[in-house]
Amino acid sequence: MDLENFRRESKSEYSSNQKLKNRLRKVKPKVLDEQFSQLNDEVFEEIDCLDCANCCKTTSPIFLNTDIDRLAKVFRMKSSGFIEEYLHRDEEGDFVLNSSPCPFLNEDNKCLVYEDRPKACREYPHTNRKKMHGILTLTLKNTLVCPAVFKIFQQIGKDYRK
Template sequence: MQPVNLRAFKKQANLHKTTFRRFLGRIESQPPRFLDKLAEELDPQVWQEVDCLSCANCCKTMSPTFTPTDIKRIADHLNTTPEQFKDKWLEFDKKDGDWMNKKQPCQFLDLKTNKCDIYEVRPADCAGFPHLRKKRMADYLHVHKQNVEYCPATFRLVEKMREQLSFSQGKWTITKP
């Protein structure tokens, strides 16, 4: 497994994001029956190539949504109340109705090690990120469209899907390289 070169990744992501988003949009509009199985097969390959701890770009540039359950669990872990936790670290996004980090990078990211200081009690959104193996992958394609420019694992998954999927005569087929 190679460490992620964040500068090179950002350059690649910027170069391919429109193509990858278009590709995911096409899948979203007409998902192949075998999409979940393909994602399940590609997932271990992706994780052999991507080392999250060498990257942490998600924690540096994105904010998870904090559910009420997350807030209570993390506040308990930090020996504070949910209200004090929200006042200190979070802001409410009125548009989406979500609690988000006030600042970036995430206040719980140790920038020297790229490790999470509250890993054991991290938000569910963080625990599931980057959502590569969701049961109904078609329901998460909109998330992958966003994450492809932030997450090297998502980028590699979409890249591998593009290498293996072909759309012709109104249907998807697998053309393994």
């Protein structure tokens, strides 16, 4: 995966994708959900997250208390110790990683805690869920992080760009 090329292309298409996001708000919710779900399945037939892992290299998931407790157990730590070592609160008050890339990302792009990873990681990039209208802003942001989301946006845009 050529991440440098992806970064350039996704940035150059961002304003066009912003306009597309605004047009997508007018699509019936059920139709939008179905389109995203179908494109999600198609795109992830082609793209292997292990070839990229850009999400793990550049952003932090939000850690819920259940995630923190589960991972603290994995590392045989108290939850407070896990927070102290790995997390801080962001501007919105959510727990996020202290640094990127993720400390649990191995050199082969595999996750050290994959079976116990946070809920946000399990659900990322959120393109196959219901109520896509509610997360279009997040999905737009993710076009800059995830090549699959960028490709999904490009595909869905074929039907809605003017």
